[in-house]
């Protein structure tokens with residue numbers, strides 16, 4: 001069984017945020033703090049190190065104290081590029097990625113992902129209906145394999161996972177945990193829901 005010391009947590013915050021007016025989504029205020037900090041704080045303490053995968057406003061992200069990793073190839077190539085860059089920066093044999101815009105991920109995310117990994121090299125979260133490829137546990141040794149896939153044009157997380165026979169981690173009991181705030185409207189709706197009684201969901 002993997003221990004805290006074996007894991008690096010990575011918050012993917014390097015996207016273009018097109019559906020949020022092109023703004024840096026991770027830095028958008030949400031329920032009192034920047035969106036990315038919700039997930040980063042949740043992982044902190046459950047992993048050896050938290051990394052922030054970002055491509056803009058590096059100084060603003062760095063203010064929070066976590067190491068910031070820029071994509072190896074700039075140009076908003078997608079989350080697979082963020083994963084590749086983080087695999088190169090990690091000092092542990094395993095990496096757990098999570099998006100910057102899912103502030104409600106379960107408190108015990110790390111334990112759940114680790115428990116369901118088995119002897120796979122990748123585990124991906126599953127909400128009972130669909131997979132969430134940006135919530136995954138990945139073996140750091142796959143870096144070169146991913147580098148070759150990227151060089152061959154691959155840009156889709158799920159397609160690269162499929163090559164390695166990823167384990168599915170069933171989280172059907174907490175579908176709301178995967179609430180994904182892509183637009184200003186979604187962010188607003190979730191802020192209202194939390195204010196109207198869902199407090200306690202957030203740390």
Ligand SMILES: Nc1nc2c(ncn2[C@@H]2O[C@H](COP(=O)(O)OP(=O)(O)OP(=O)(O)O)[C@@H](O)[C@H]2O)c(=O)[nH]1
Pocket residue numbers: 012013014015016017018019020025053054055071075076077078079081082083098099100101134182
């Ligand atoms: N490091 C890195 N992360 C990325 C990149 N593109 C997307 N992501 C992250 O991957 C996760 C899922 O991406 P999306 O929800 O599509 O976010 P986005 O690309 O910023 O938003 P849209 O432009 O509206 O699609 C988010 O946490 C993004 O920050 C990238 O090129 N590099």
Ligand SMILES: [Mg+2]
Pocket residue numbers: 015016
């Ligand atoms: Mg996108």
